[in-house]
Amino acid sequence: MARYLITLSLFFLVLIAYLQINTALSLTEQWRLIFTAQAVEFEEFQFYYSTLPRAVLAMMVGGALGLVGSLFQQLTQNRLLSPMTLGAASGAWLVLICASVWAPALLADLGVGLATAGSMLAVGLVLLIAGRRGISGLPIILAGMAVHILLGAIASAVILLNEQYARHLFIWGAGDLTQVDWQWVAWLAPRLSVGLIILALAHHPLMLLRLGEQGAKARGLSILPILLFLVLIALWLVASAITAVGVIGFIGLLTPNIARSLGAGGALDELAYSVMLGAILLLATDAIAIVASLWMPDLIPTGTAAALIGAPCLIWFAQGRLTANDHTALQWPEGAHRVKPFVWWMVYASILVLLVLAFFFSPANLTSTVQAWPFEWPSELVFSLRWPRIVTAMAAGAGMAAAGVILQRLIRNPLASPDILGLSAGATLALVVTTVVSGGSIHEAGSIVAFIGSMGVLAILILLGRKHDYAPGIMILIGISLAALLEAVVHFVLAKGGDEVYSIIGWLAGSTYRVSARQSILLLTGVGILFGLCLLTSRWLTLISVGDQIALARGLDAKRARLVLLVLVALLCAMVTAIMGPVAFVGLLAPHMAALLGAKKALPQLVLAMLVGMVLMLLSDWLGRTVLYPSQMPAGTIASILGGSYFIYLLARRRFT
Amino acid sequence: MIKALGFLAVFLCSINALAITVTDSRGEHHFERVPERVVTLSWSIVESLIELGITPLAMADIDGYKKWVVRPALPETVIDIGTREEPNIERLAELRPDVIIISNGQSDLIGKLEKVAPVLFFDAFNKDHNNYQASRQIFLELAVLFHRVALANGRVASMEARFAELKAALLRHFGGELPKVTCVRFNTTAVLWVYGDNSMPHYALEALGLEPAFPQPATQWGVVQKKLTDLAQIRDGIVLSIEPFDQAEALFSAPLWKAMPFVRANRFASVRSTWTYGGPLSIQYLAESITEALLTIKP
Numbered sequence: 001m002a003r004y005l006i007t008l009s010l011f012f013l014v015l016i017a018y019l020q021i022n023t024a025l026s027l028t029e030q031w032r033l034i035f036t037a038q039a040v041e042f043e044e045f046q047f048y049y050s051t052l053p054r055a056v057l058a059m060m061v062g063g064a065l066g067l068v069g070s071l072f073q074q075l076t077q078n079r080l081l082s083p084m085t086l087g088a089a090s091g092a093w094l095v096l097i098c099a100s101v102w103a104p105a106l107l108a109d110l111g112v113g114l115a116t117a118g119s120m121l122a123v124g125l126v127l128l129i130a131g132r133r134g135i136s137g138l139p140i141i142l143a144g145m146a147v148h149i150l151l152g153a154i155a156s157a158v159i160l161l162n163e164q165y166a167r168h169l170f171i172w173g174a175g176d177l178t179q180v181d182w183q184w185v186a187w188l189a190p191r192l193s194v195g196l197i198i199l200a201l202a203h204h205p206l207m208l209l210r211l212g213e214q215g216a217k218a219r220g221l222s223i224l225p226i227l228l229f230l231v232l233i234a235l236w237l238v239a240s241a242i243t244a245v246g247v248i249g250f251i252g253l254l255t256p257n258i259a260r261s262l263g264a265g266g267a268l269d270e271l272a273y274s275v276m277l278g279a280i281l282l283l284a285t286d287a288i289a290i291v292a293s294l295w296m297p298d299l300i301p302t303g304t305a306a307a308l309i310g311a312p313c314l315i316w317f318a319q320g321r322l323t324a325n326d327h328t329a330l331q332w333p334e335g336a337h338r339v340k341p342f343v344w345w346m347v348y349a350s351i352l353v354l355l356v357l358a359f360f361f362s363p364a365n366l367t368s369t370v371q372a373w374p375f376e377w378p379s380e381l382v383f384s385l386r387w388p389r390i391v392t393a394m395a396a397g398a399g400m401a402a403a404g405v406i407l408q409r410l411i412r413n414p415l416a417s418p419d420i421l422g423l424s425a426g427a428t429l430a431l432v433v434t435t436v437v438s439g440g441s442i443h444e445a446g447s448i449v450a451f452i453g454s455m456g457v458l459a460i461l462i463l464l465g466r467k468h469d470y471a472p473g474i475m476i477l478i479g480i481s482l483a484a485l486l487e488a489v490v491h492f493v494l495a496k497g498g499d500e501v502y503s504i505i506g507w508l509a510g511s512t513y514r515v516s517a518r519q520s521i522l523l524l525t526g527v528g529i530l531f532g533l534c535l536l537t538s539r540w541l542t543l544i545s546v547g548d549q550i551a552l553a554r555g556l557d558a559k560r561a562r563l564v565l566l567v568l569v570a571l572l573c574a575m576v577t578a579i580m581g582p583v584a585f586v587g588l589l590a591p592h593m594a595a596l597l598g599a600k601k602a603l604p605q606l607v608l609a610m611l612v613g614m615v616l617m618l619l620s621d622w623l624g625r626t627v628l629y630p631s632q633m634p635a636g637t638i639a640s641i642l643g644g645s646y647f648i649y650l651l652a653r654r655r656f657t
Numbered sequence: 658m659i660k661a662l663g664f665l666a667v668f669l670c671s672i673n674a675l676a677i678t679v680t681d682s683r684g685e686h687h688f689e690r691v692p693e694r695v696v697t698l699s700w701s702i703v704e705s706l707i708e709l710g711i712t713p714l715a716m717a718d719i720d721g722y723k724k725w726v727v728r729p730a731l732p733e734t735v736i737d738i739g740t741r742e743e744p745n746i747e748r749l750a751e752l753r754p755d756v757i758i759i760s761n762g763q764s765d766l767i768g769k770l771e772k773v774a775p776v777l778f779f780d781a782f783n784k785d786h787n788n789y790q791a792s793r794q795i796f797l798e799l800a801v802l803f804h805r806v807a808l809a810n811g812r813v814a815s816m817e818a819r820f821a822e823l824k825a826a827l828l829r830h831f832g833g834e835l836p837k838v839t840c841v842r843f844n845t846t847a848v849l850w851v852y853g854d855n856s857m858p859h860y861a862l863e864a865l866g867l868e869p870a871f872p873q874p875a876t877q878w879g880v881v882q883k884k885l886t887d888l889a890q891i892r893d894g895i896v897l898s899i900e901p902f903d904q905a906e907a908l909f910s911a912p913l914w915k916a917m918p919f920v921r922a923n924r925f926a927s928v929r930s931t932w933t934y935g936g937p938l939s940i941q942y943l944a945e946s947i948t949e950a951l952l953t954i955k956p
Contacts, residue, residue: 039912042889042916042918045912045913045916046913050885171844171845171882172845176847176848178848178884179847180846180847180885180908180911180914181911181912181913183907183911297874297876297881298881298882299848299882299883362747379750381750381773382747382750384772385746385747385750385772441763441764441765443765444764444765495848502742502762503742503762506743511743514766516768516769629745629748630737630738630739631739631743631745632740632743632745634743
């Protein structure tokens with residue numbers, strides 16, 4: 001009880017401090033305005049119609065995010081879960097982008113419903129992929145990231161082709177609480193009030209859940225329907241909050257963790273206390289955003305402030321509490337037991353066919369009025385334009401695939417993708433910050449900056465991971481935090497305006513378009529050398545993926561092996577990202593497909609995955625150049641959409657059969 | 658011998674007369690004759706070309722130009738070569754251009770484009786220069802390239818005459834004393850961009866002899882993002898909102914909006930849609946739209 005009283009007084013302190021920011025009104029005047037007086041002067045209007053609704057909205061949204069975060073974390077026994085890691089925000093984002101491009105009239109009336117539908121769809125997809133067993137561990141987080149990347153890639157493709165339309169959505173993507181009337185408070189209040197149902201109903205089933213599902217069943221109670229009902233209400237809360245204020249991360253993830261560490265014990269206790277803490281946290285974060293906006297020439301959105309504060313907090317907070325080892329062994333998907341010669345021939349043949357297409361197919365002959373054979377010998381000029389792209393696509397595909405094999409074995413999870421380490425995010429962050437400071441275009445900032453960004457992330461990974469023997473948990477945590485931080489900063493830069501927005505989105509898509517001949521050779525050489533080193537580590541990979549105990553028994557220094565492998569993954573990722581931008585999904589899918597085709601041992605998996613990665617990237621680059629001719633789509637975007645859809649199909653099929 | 662020397666002199670003179678020297682952001686470039694097949698990847702350059710009476714052979718993102726830049730209208734014959742971010746160089750090569758003209762955010766393409774044709778790169782928007790002066794300089798350089806210097810000078814002169822005309826109209830309307838004015842573009846009902854120093858609307862106001870009502874530091878594109886309530890700091894001056902803004906109804910009926918000092922004083926008007934990252938002559942379009950809006954405000 002004392003804990004609640006202290007927190008409540010802290011809450012009032014924060015609220016009163018919040019209301020004193022940038023106002024000429026005294027406390028008594030504010031008091032009068034709230035209860036009796038009519039606003040006359042502009043300061044009074046500003047207080048009543050802007051400051052006050054903003055504070056109320058911050059409390060409401062913060063409380064709701066805290067509640068939902070706590071519910072999800074208790075339901076899944078998973079401390080890293082939050083509405084945002086489940087993909088709710090990216091679903092809403094994609095739907096709103098599409099609506100604003102193709103049906104802007106719809107957006108005004110139905111925007112809210114659309115966002116809700118989008119986020120529910122995304123979360124449903126994530127739950128489907130992770131499955132019931134995956135819900136309490138890493139799989140659900142990895143599935144969340146995969147869906148997030150896929151939906152994000154589609155949204156970026158839409159924005160790239162229709163750059164100007166999405167403009168006004170960027171500030172929403174950055175998450176801003178600025179208000180000019182009570183409209184959003186009035187809109188949100190009844191929608192959030194259903195959250196009370198969670199508080200009323202959740203205690204009993206959640207306490208039973210702590211006993212384990214068997215325990216709950218033993219008491220003659222099937223708690224599944226009621227849990228499902230609770231999840232639906234929670235999703236509704238999140239979607240409403242996202243629609244009203246946009247994407248605000250970290251609050252839902254951090255709040256329940258803080259609540260627990262401050263002594264919240266029982267299920268209801270944690271839920272209720274998280275509501276309170278969430279309200280305080282978002283209010284305080286918003287206060288920081290407001291103060292920062294006073295000092296900066298541009299407005300700082302609340303979501304950006306939340307990410308800038310939340311990411312380091314999360315890492316600091318969680319790293320002491322993560323267990324160093326989980327003793328699971330890697331499970332590969334079903335499929336052939338060894339690679340048949342036929343498969344090898346097929347893969348080589350596909351590479352050959354794609355190379356022919358990439359070099360000799362010219363889509364201009366199909367679109368022109370003169371019917372002509374679409375294959376022709378490229379002129380010297382066209383050849384000099386095509387080969388660096390083709391070499392880059394192949395090298396990038398091979399590099400990301402090799403990185404994926406190593407990472408999946410390192411983390412012992414076939415859902416892991418090199419993007420989750422945050423290396424691409426680090427590169428992008430470095431580039432975006434450089435362009436904002438120097439005022440140039442992101443393409444002029446150069447590969448060196450991108451590489452330095454990735455290496456900075458690697459340094460953080462090594463520094464923080466050392467204490468935990470480079471355990472999967474901490475590495476994923478850092479990756480997630482960095483990715484969320486990056487997204488907030490990018491959305492802030494996008495919202496800031498200027499005509500450079502489209503080149504940032506273009507870079508984020510990952511394209512071979514700008515790669516020079518020299519860069520492509522550099523990438524090919526680098527990936528070649530690193531791949532050779534990967535082949536040398538194949539014994540470690542086999543041992544590590546079985547489990548630390550067995551590896552130790554066979555005389556492998558697991559800690560050192562992990563460090564070396566981590567550095568290999570990081571270098572591969574950093575090289576590819578520095579030269580062509582972030583490439584998602586290839587690193588996730590290629591190893592997966594190789595395993596499906598029968599490459600279960602480390603060495604054949606490395607080689608087959610590399611070839612599959614090449615096929616994927618060659619195909620993506622070629623499709624990107626031809627499908628929308630004369631417009632082009634970046635290979636990274638096509639790879640994400642192709643790979644992401646296949647990935648979801650694969651996992652969904654596994655779930656249903 | 659003398660005859661031969663004479664021929665040589667005439668020959669040299671004619672080369673001199675024909676050779677064209679243009680200075681872009683990288684330095685001097687020489688052309689032997691006026692380029693006929695012109696391709697540009699930049700919207701602001703297209704605008705200047707059309708003003709000079711040059712129809713580009715091809716350009717990037719025609720649909721986008723027609724929706725967002727609108728004026729000057731684009732001839733139907735122009736060929737699309739894809740997005741501004743990744744223009745299709747292979748298609749470009751097939752068109753065999755004499756010159757390719759690019760601007761901001763595209764300088765890293767120079768290496769690839771130069772394989773196709775000579776490239777002129779103009780750094781139109783930069784924090785460290787006056788964007789308007791720079792765009793005028795670009796316009797005049799293009800005039801040199803296409804042998805249209807007289808036309809360009811005439812165009813600039815007529816633009817200045819138009820400014821004087823508009824300014825006179827404003828002076829008449831406001832009784833000899835011009836108000837302070839700031840242009841904004843609404844993003845949402847709560848957040849907006851203010852066109853500060855180094856933005857094209859800023860220079861349009863300057864050309865009309867109008868002081869900024871809410872001065873902002875110079876940036877690359879000249880815009881800064883602000884909250885709506887920040888505009889309350891404008892105690893004396895007019896706010897103009899450049900359209901389109903699709904939530905206008907919701908905002909303009911809000912009590913807070915009605916309480917904003919400049920709204921209470923009836924110092925607000927909307928400006929019809931005009932592109933704000935254009936070339937020098939877009940300043941004229943902006944000045945015309947701005948004057949049109951200002952004339953609706955009671956002095």
